[in-house]
Amino acid sequence: MKTFAMTALVSVLPVLALAHGDVAPQAVDTTGLPNVGEEWLTENPYRAEAAGEEVWSKAVKIGASGYNQNCARCHGLEVISGGLAPDLRFLEAEEYGDEWFVERFRHGYTQNGTTKMPAFGELLGQEAAWAIRTYIETRPDDESMAEVADELKGLRDQLDALSTGSGDADGELIKAELTEIAAGIETVSGAPVADSAASRAAAFIDGSEEGYRHAAEALTIGLSAAH
Template identity: 75%
Template sequence: MPHLNLTRALTAGVLTLVASQALAHGDVAPQAVDTTGLPAIEGDWLTENPYRAEKVGEETWQRAIEIGASGYNQNCARCHGLEVVSGGLAPDLRFLEAEEYGDEWYVERFREGYTQNGITKMPAFGELLGQEAAWAIRTYIEARPDEGALDDFAEELKAMRDQMEGYIADASGADTEALKTRLTEISAQIETASGAPVADSVAYRAANLIDGSAEAFKSASEVLTIGLSAAH
């Protein structure tokens, strides 16, 4: 059904905002975001995310996710939840489709904020943070894995994590290419909640970290440990 995810997210969000007596978004003072490394956006506000991989390439897309994660954690996580998993205070933005109509809803709220019955539920971020930060945060949000997307691979990823931990002391016997290939295969099967083509999953992150060095295996194993813990 067209726009099902968007409708579900927005309906749930509106009902929550109406019913909630908890702290509002308005209590959050916008924090500036360092967007160094992203292509500049000039002129009027865009209505479609310019930092998707098919438009700017995977390297810039990854940089947008990195910056977006920082910006989200500083400005959005308090209400929308860590890793964009809402606790019910605000809409679960993972379900906002990675399409132009989802982008339009997002950027309007980002720029203008949201007020209900004279109470600021969400401050206006647009003027302070600007377009680069806005679209980096959007890129991070839409790349979140779907609910339960790691479940089918959790045990295998734990085994791979344990294997990589064994290579921290001595990586000489590691089959780096086999590990990287399998992590890449797993990451390709992990879907996003937004419909974006690639999920910024722990499998994807780990695959891009390992290079055969002990330090890389340490970093990748830590990513898997943290990600698998957060997923359960």
């Protein structure tokens, strides 16, 4: 997988200029994330096994915002590249992939004097970098999502009904089913946990109609992105 990933990334670097242009980096609010110091690390400090589930979850949320503001235009929504820029989902969730990511994030990429990716390091900082990295490496695998798409659609319809007070399904049972489905969804990067539509939907379910509505929306958005 490592050879394939790097080949895929390197092969599209020459066309990055078509995407980035003069887009100005947007600041990322990293409030709530542990400070990791001034010296740049070479391995993601916000993975759950190192920082705990709470920090990991916060990093994914902040990273999603940072990615959407600064990276999605070129690398695609939900990190699904349209072909003009590297598909960052294929960066391995280990030090090898981290080093490649942080090098590009800090210094950008130029070719023949032309900036094809701006340098984000000094402008956004290390905490933002690793939050974005955490979000990227937790993207779900398309095939894993496709395998459970029909099941998720059925649960989404039940949640829609519950959100209007017309459903008779057991919300807690749906949450348990979503949690079980989420545990089986793999990542492209090899990270142990995927931030999928199933896990996002499960997190919204709290017994309220509003919670059911947000959960149904999370599934709708996630299923749309997967296609």
